[in-house]
Amino acid sequence: MDWPHLIAFNIAILGALASPGPAFIAMMRTSFAHGRHAALRCGLGLACAAVCWTLLALAGLSAIFALVPWAYMALKLLGGAYLLWLAVVLWRGAHRPIDQDAPRGLGGFRLGLVTNFANPKAVFFIAAIFTTVFPTMPAGAEAALIVGNHLVLETVWYGAVAMILSTAPARAFYFRLKARIDRIAAAVLGVLALRVAS
Numbered sequence: 001m002d003w004p005h006l007i008a009f010n011i012a013i014l015g016a017l018a019s020p021g022p023a024f025i026a027m028m029r030t031s032f033a034h035g036r037h038a039a040l041r042c043g044l045g046l047a048c049a050a051v052c053w054t055l056l057a058l059a060g061l062s063a064i065f066a067l068v069p070w071a072y073m074a075l076k077l078l079g080g081a082y083l084l085w086l087a088v089v090l091w092r093g094a095h096r097p098i099d100q101d102a103p104r105g106l107g108g109f110r111l112g113l114v115t116n117f118a119n120p121k122a123v124f125f126i127a128a129i130f131t132t133v134f135p136t137m138p139a140g141a142e143a144a145l146i147v148g149n150h151l152v153l154e155t156v157w158y159g160a161v162a163m164i165l166s167t168a169p170a171r172a173f174y175f176r177l178k179a180r181i182d183r184i185a186a187a188v189l190g191v192l193a194l195r196v197a198s
């Protein structure tokens, strides 16, 4: 592995982080509804789960996908179904007032962790990144560097997102337009579900 590979990895991850999906929606809703602390915990959960996928990719997940195409397809269908379910729940709850009770203790963290464990975008992005960015599968110290680098990148990104989205104007904006914002988010998830499953 050379530096250009690591730089390409970081650019690909930043692209994944910035794209709309369930992780971003979880951050948005937690920041708006429950404020900064819960959002920071949610971001940490998202980051930890994403890094677990990187660990699995390093341990051979991408190779398994290449060898067993139906496993890839089955996961894709499950992932699509998960996104569709999220979209329906979000759409149906759009008109309800915000539940402002902040999740207690590990609540926000758990939401982030579960969201990115189940997030097909997290799984397939990582699998694709590893099969395209690195000429050979990194191991040993190189693998440790990639994992540490990924954790820092995700934590800084989600930390910044939590700080920005939990500001008073951002929250006031959401409180005013909740029904519409939730429906737009649900529609985005619905489209993603069809794309992931197709």
Ligand SMILES: NC(=[NH2+])NCCC[C@H](N)C(=O)O
Residues within 6 Å of the ligand: 013, 016, 017, 018, 019, 020, 021, 022, 023, 024, 025, 046, 050, 116, 119, 121, 122, 125, 154
């Ligand atoms: N590297 C990642 N954390 N990928 C998962 C996030 C993908 C996408 N931003 C989402 O909101 O679902």
